[in-house]
Amino acid sequence: MAEPARALDRIDTAPAFDAETAAAIGAxxxxxxxxxxxxxLLRDVVPGRVALVSSFGAESAVLLHLVSTIDRSVPLVFVNTQKMFGDTLAYRDELAERLGxxxxRVVRPDPYLLAQKDATGLRWSxxxxxxxxxxKVEPLRRALAPFDAWISGRKGFQAGRGGIPRVxxxxxxxxxxxxxxxxxADLDAYFAAHDLPRHPMEAQGYPSIGCSPCTSRVLPGEDPRAGRWRGWDKVECGIHSEVTDDPAF
Structure with a gap:
């Protein structure tokens, strides 16, 4: 006698949050x-379900220090685009170790995608x-798959980011x-108050630091992010340029 058909297990692919619940959290x-x-957030709203994402750029130490004072076990995600400055990689190791x-978690581009779409390594040009x-975008999406929330270090005063919500x-x-x-000024004061190390390239004229081919020195009087993608109509890598849902707060 044949066994009765069993219901297949279903994988829950529903979004972790919708606009209503996110707005309630924002409130x-x-x-x-x-x-x-x-x-x-870390102890009540999304305990164990949140990742901290850092580029280990010029101002990253502030957010890293803030989170480290609350929970050093929060997964810390870094996207190594394989175009990073060596100074950034060294700074990453120094800060992660110092803050405990x-x-x-270091995530890298998919080698298959690189072979198909950037075999020469010159697509940036x-x-x-x-x-x-x-x-950057695809590897981070992959890294965030296990999480319901993530912490970003972006600031509203930076180019093209006026009035961003906290959530x-x-x-x-x-x-x-x-x-x-x-x-x-708030960031600089926090650096001083907690004696946090600066990214070594900041003193060399790099107030905003990304991948090496697309980061240049900033001249006096220029916007701090003027050295990113210089010559292109571009101010964001794509991680923050489009938010797919309505702001919650």
């Missing part, structure tokens, strides 16, 4: 300072958006921007 965070906001993070998609939705995932309202 809970309203009025809290940055540390209190992070404490509530226990779960540093004629299609920087496509290069960023292959080397928003990104592909059904909660995206947290704790430094959204911080000014450059």
């Amino acid at each position: 809970r965070l309203e009025g809290l300072d940055t540390t209190a906001m992070l404490e509530l 993070f226990t779960d540093l 004629y299609d920087p958006d496509g290069c960023c998609e292959i080397r 928003e939705l990104d592909e059904g995932r909660l995206k947290i921007n704790p430094l959204a309202g911080w000014s450059k």
Whole structure:
């Protein structure tokens, strides 16, 4: 006698958050300072389900330090585009070790995609958006797959980022921007107050640091991000340029 058919197990692919629940979380965070906001998120809202993403750029140490004072076991994700400055890789190791993070996850571009779409490694020179998609956006999407939320270090005062929310939705995932309202002066004061090490290239005229082919020195009087993708109509790598859902707060 044949066995009765069994129901197939289903994989839950529903988004972790929708606009309504994200807005409710945003309301809970309203009025809290940055540390209190992070404490509530990490210990109550999304404990064990959130990743901290860092480029280990010029201002990254502030957010890394803030999170480290609350929970050093939060997975720390770094996208190695394989076009990074050696100084950035060294700075990554120094900061992660100094601040005591226990779960540093380095994700790299898919070698199959590189072979198919950037075999020469020169796509940055004629299609920087496509290069960023292959080397940064796709790897980060892959790295964030296990998580319901992620913490971003972007700031509202930087070029093209005016008025960003502290909490928003990104592909059904909660995206947290704790430094959204911080000014450059706030960041500098935090560096000084906590004796945090600066990225070694900052003193060499690089206030904003990305991949080596698309990062140049900034001249006096220029916007701090003028050295990113110089000569191209481009100010973002693609991770932050489009948020797929409505802002929550």
